[in-house]
Amino acid sequence: MYGSRYDRVPWGQRIYVRPGERLAREMQWRMRLRRTRVITLEEFQKQMELGEIEEFITCHLCGDTRQQPLFRPTGGKGKKISWSYRVVRCPACGFLYRNPNIRPERLGDLYAKNYSGFLTGNYAAGRQRRYRLTMDAFSPVFDQGHDGDGDRRLLDFGCGSGLFLELAEQRGFDAVGIDLSPDSVAEANRRLTRARAYYGVPEDVPEIAGGGFDVITLWSVLAHLPRPIQDFRTFRGLLGPGGVxxxxxxxxxxxxxxxxxxxxxxxxRNHLMFYSAETMPALLRRTGFAGVAFAPFYGDTVEAGTTRLPETMRRRLRRNVELADGGNMLRALAFADEEAIEKWGGGMKVRRLTGVSEPVG
Structure with missing residues (x-):
């Protein structure tokens, strides 16, 4: 239908540059929602086997118990399936989540075995490029890690092997990290000079439990959290005045x-919950944040200027990302309080979590 011109476009970008594709996919999504039956939790439980480390849950954002089963992701090598789960949609608020989900006390089972093994080489270089591009999207929050009062304190929650902490060091932040993977923490501490990574949870590490952080970062962590309300209340408590x-x-x-x-x-395999710009504000509102701003994600190569897309396709991609979904990744900056909005929100479209959206500054 489209010809070889679009076949040469990487698959992740193709959907944003082929004429008419955005509208066709939106229609496809609406049809899927209309055709998929909403059932009670009891009906859903009868259809599913519960694994040893799993539990049935309801919507964490609004509490609705109904289930709209939409997807069954699977993974493995070749024809051998090594993991599979169900993803349901909350018919009340639209939140997508895995059900059955992982019991919080067994979350470490997903990361205990050499989880840092792939966090090296080309993967590491790509992740650090993405971190830099995201920091640029939320400038000036991350331009430098110190101000007139000294070094700004930063916590990288789910720090992995320290790829971001290394960048935070370079920008002058007083940085610490925490992770549930012991081998990742060991690798991070081998990598770092001033910053330090800890194994465990924030309340068990005195250097973190005291709070007062200026910045907390969650790099590809949110989808892994089985109790987001509890975790985000913790994050809000760890942030100092004016924190983000x-x-x-x-x-x-x-x-x-x-x-x-x-x-x-x-x-x-390890993702548990899936957020959008429509559902994330509910999480932030319930846990005491004052506002949120989103930055579109156009793709690493487009933002870095290394894409091979012709200029006409590049413009079309940016336009469709802005009109449709904000991109395949969701980038958000949550403000702890009004002080944070006033300090960092200038030039951003801040959505105050009382339901009002307005530019700041």
Whole structure:
């Protein structure tokens, strides 16, 4: 239908540059929602086997118990399936989540075995490029880690092998990290000079539990949290006055999800919950944040200027990302209080969490 011109476009970008594709995928999504039956939790439980580390849950954002089963992601090598789960939609608020989900006390089971093994080489270079691009999108929050009062304190929650902490060091932040993977923490501390990574949870580490952080970062962590309300209340308590929380996660409103369904690359073995710009504000509002701003994600190569797309396709991609979904990744900056909005919100479209959206500054 489109010809070889579009076949040469990388698949992740193709959906944003082919004429008419955005509208076709949105229609496809609406049809899927209309055709998929909403059932009670009891009906859903009868259809599912419960694994040893799993539990049935209801919507964490609004409490609705009804289930709309939409996807069954699977993964493995070749024809051998090594993991599979169900993703349901809350018919009340639209939140997507895995059900059955992982019991919080067993979350470490997903990361205990050499989880840092792939966090090296080309992967590491790509992740650090994405971190830099996201920091640029929320400038000037991350331009430098010190101000007139000294070094700004930063906590990287789910710090992995320290790829971001290394960048935070370079920008002058007084940085610490925490992670549930012991081998990742060991690798991070080998990498770092001033910053330090800790194994465990914030309340068990005195250097973190005292709070007073200027910045907390969640790099591809939010989708892994089985109790987001509890965790975000913790984050809010750890932030000092004027503090901000940076979130990078897969985007549950992505056109790629709407097009590829269970084969979407945001459905990975360890992902538990999936947020969009429509559902994330409910999480932040319930946990005491004052506002949130989103930055569109156009793709690493487009933002870095290394894409091979012709200029006409590049412009079309940016336009469709802005009109449709904000991109395949969701980038958000949450403001702890009005002081944070006044200090950092200038030039951003801040959505105050009383339901009012307005530019600041």
């Amino acid at each position: 929380l940076l979130i990078l996660t897969v985007n549950a409103a992505s056109l790629q999800l709407k097009a590829y369904g269970s084969k979407w690359n945001g459905f990975t």
